[in-house]
Amino acid sequence: MFFQHLVNGIVIGGIYAMVALGYSMVYGVLQIVNWAHADVLMFGTFIGLILTGLGLPVWAMIIIAASFTAALGVTVERVAYRPIKSGNRKMAVLVSALGMSTFLQNLAQLLFGSSTKPFSAIKKGNYEIGTIIFSNIQVIILTITAIMLLILYIVVYKTKMGVAMRACSINIENAKLMGINTNRIISITFAIGAFMAGIAGILIGTYYSAVYPTMGYLLGMKAFAAAILGGIGSIQGAVAGGFVIGIIESLGAGYISSSYRDAYAFIVMIIILVIRPSGIFGAKHIDKV
Amino acid sequence: MSRIKELFSKYRKKVFSPRTQLIFMIILLVAAFACPLVITNKYTLHIIISCFIYACLTLSLNLIIGWSGQFSLGHVCFFGMGAYITTLLTINTGMNFFFAWIIGVIFTSAFAALLCYPTLKLRGDYIAVVTLGFGEVFRLFLTNAVDITRGPAGIPSIPSPILFGIEISGKTMFYYFALVLLLGFIVFMKRFNNSGFGMAMMTVNEDDVAAIALGLNPKRYKMAAFAIGGGMAALIGGFYAVYMGMIAPTSFSYAESIKMVSMTVLGGLASIPGSIIGAFLLTALPEALRSFSEYRMVLYGAAMVVMMIFKPDGMWSRNKRTKNEYKYVAMRGVKNGKNSAS
Numbered sequence: 001m002f003f004q005h006l007v008n009g010i011v012i013g014g015i016y017a018m019v020a021l022g023y024s025m026v027y028g029v030l031q032i033v034n035w036a037h038a039d040v041l042m043f044g045t046f047i048g049l050i051l052t053g054l055g056l057p058v059w060a061m062i063i064i065a066a067s068f069t070a071a072l073g074v075t076v077e078r079v080a081y082r083p084i085k086s087g088n089r090k091m092a093v094l095v096s097a098l099g100m101s102t103f104l105q106n107l108a109q110l111l112f113g114s115s116t117k118p119f120s121a122i123k124k125g126n127y128e129i130g131t132i133i134f135s136n137i138q139v140i141i142l143t144i145t146a147i148m149l150l151i152l153y154i155v156v157y158k159t160k161m162g163v164a165m166r167a168c169s170i171n172i173e174n175a176k177l178m179g180i181n182t183n184r185i186i187s188i189t190f191a192i193g194a195f196m197a198g199i200a201g202i203l204i205g206t207y208y209s210a211v212y213p214t215m216g217y218l219l220g221m222k223a224f225a226a227a228i229l230g231g232i233g234s235i236q237g238a239v240a241g242g243f244v245i246g247i248i249e250s251l252g253a254g255y256i257s258s259s260y261r262d263a264y265a266f267i268v269m270i271i272i273l274v275i276r277p278s279g280i281f282g283a284k285h286i287d288k289v
Numbered sequence: 290m291s292r293i294k295e296l297f298s299k300y301r302k303k304v305f306s307p308r309t310q311l312i313f314m315i316i317l318l319v320a321a322f323a324c325p326l327v328i329t330n331k332y333t334l335h336i337i338i339s340c341f342i343y344a345c346l347t348l349s350l351n352l353i354i355g356w357s358g359q360f361s362l363g364h365v366c367f368f369g370m371g372a373y374i375t376t377l378l379t380i381n382t383g384m385n386f387f388f389a390w391i392i393g394v395i396f397t398s399a400f401a402a403l404l405c406y407p408t409l410k411l412r413g414d415y416i417a418v419v420t421l422g423f424g425e426v427f428r429l430f431l432t433n434a435v436d437i438t439r440g441p442a443g444i445p446s447i448p449s450p451i452l453f454g455i456e457i458s459g460k461t462m463f464y465y466f467a468l469v470l471l472l473g474f475i476v477f478m479k480r481f482n483n484s485g486f487g488m489a490m491m492t493v494n495e496d497d498v499a500a501i502a503l504g505l506n507p508k509r510y511k512m513a514a515f516a517i518g519g520g521m522a523a524l525i526g527g528f529y530a531v532y533m534g535m536i537a538p539t540s541f542s543y544a545e546s547i548k549m550v551s552m553t554v555l556g557g558l559a560s561i562p563g564s565i566i567g568a569f570l571l572t573a574l575p576e577a578l579r580s581f582s583e584y585r586m587v588l589y590g591a592a593m594v595v596m597m598i599f600k601p602d603g604m605w606s607r608n609k610r611t612k613n614e615y616k617y618v619a620m621r622g623v624k625n626g627k628n629s630a631s
Contacts (some may be wrong), residue, residue: 015580033417036542080594080597080598082597083598084601085601091554091558091602092554092601093597094554095550095554095555095593095597096548096593096594096597096598097550098547098550098551098593099551099589099590099591099592099596099597100590100592100594102586102589102590102594103587103590103591103594104590105586105590106586106587106589106590107587109582109583109586110583110587125615151493167626172353186588189411217543221421221425221543224418225418225422228415228418258427259432259433260423260429260433262429263425263426263429265422266421266422266423266425266426267422267426269418269422270407270419270422270423272416272417273407273411273419274407274410277410277411277415
């Protein structure tokens, strides 16, 4: 049974990792928490559902829906975050983000209805290796997660744009002085984060075969816990945190009690934060006087 | 000199003298007490009582976020804890509501201080997530520990409190009960704000290191903020339980915490009138938008974004208020010809 739980945990952890990356990258560049991220994800999943209804092939559906999600992510930043320049910016952006989140959630309820919709883009089939059973959806989830993480690695560490992004996350003011178009980099960061979230949303929608307007909330919270756990702002941290949370949740639900399934992510996060306040991969933060 | 006068004449309309403020406050108070005599519609009264409840909650949360600068996203946990402890004590042991209430407040206060302890090492957004996580774990506990909390169905038919042989029931009675609570909270916060303790807390908020240099212990003030804020929220929780007559885990969800934080920031950090304005606005706004039926929550979200873009410091921010006070002092000086600096 242990390996079965482990496999399930790794699959769900991959999805958390993809969502956590969106939180972590935005935090790295702007030092704000994008609370509307989970609702952008939900919107993308609904688009995927509609495209599947139109009879598009799966790969085209995923790419188009994720691109739409990326566009929505950029729009959210343009509309709700960028105009806020003065005042206690962090708090103002937070409330603005919460407003955006309410807006998107209720808009989805209005457009698509509040009931849970089944999502079966991929036909389900099971494989067995020894005692471990896994479905083809799990294999697809793991493959897509691996491909996305690889692409992200190449973009961030091997391209000029990636250098600019990392420069922004070290110090955005200095990056501006070095001739980097920071507004463009911010938009790209949001686009990449939302693109990954769109794919994650479609994957989890197919995995549980359920799409509904509030689906983003718990997924987003756990992914955020994963980002914090790994050290927010760090890409490796977000990935590691996602897998840790996924595996612990799966093992906890299997061995301790499944009714507290949603609590394990937070309990683990609190314990790790108390032991190591900057997260697993987070840089040590030194307050300067 | 004339330049200063010219400068202030621009602002004169915005500045109120203490006497005008006092008169304004008395009018508000009389209006608040006369309200149930004029409004007989039960539904409207319920909305106003909800406004009072949220105003109290916002004040208690503002103490944690605004005065002490710790970003708590799990305030609903304290609110719910107060409600549940008070109710369970009155129902299971037959204790008087007021005793149970006090026990609930003390217990929650101690719990809040304990919860704050692990977050002392953390900064900013991390505190938000730890408190949010606690709120979520608490809600799951309420839903799953069926033996203690009676699970997702909640606790129905909570008896009305009896004070000196008079049973408090009916909307009008509860209205005055809530009003007294709110006034008590306002007086408390006002005194707290002007006390040395409150100022020390704000100093810790401004700059930890400077506070240590002044001989203040930041940990003490941060924990105190949680203890006081949590206790206040529990107080309202107990009231909420007897007012509604039933409680269920769904009333203490994450969305409620988010609502309280929105009210706090929208009203203005560390501002007493701001908290009340924020709470009234965000409680009444969905009701005012009721005619748009299904569009109302969409509009509500959009309104929050727009308000933050145009008023990022909140409706009644502390900065604006202190500036106004300075303006008043300076202006009076100009009027009386005492202002020598020009």
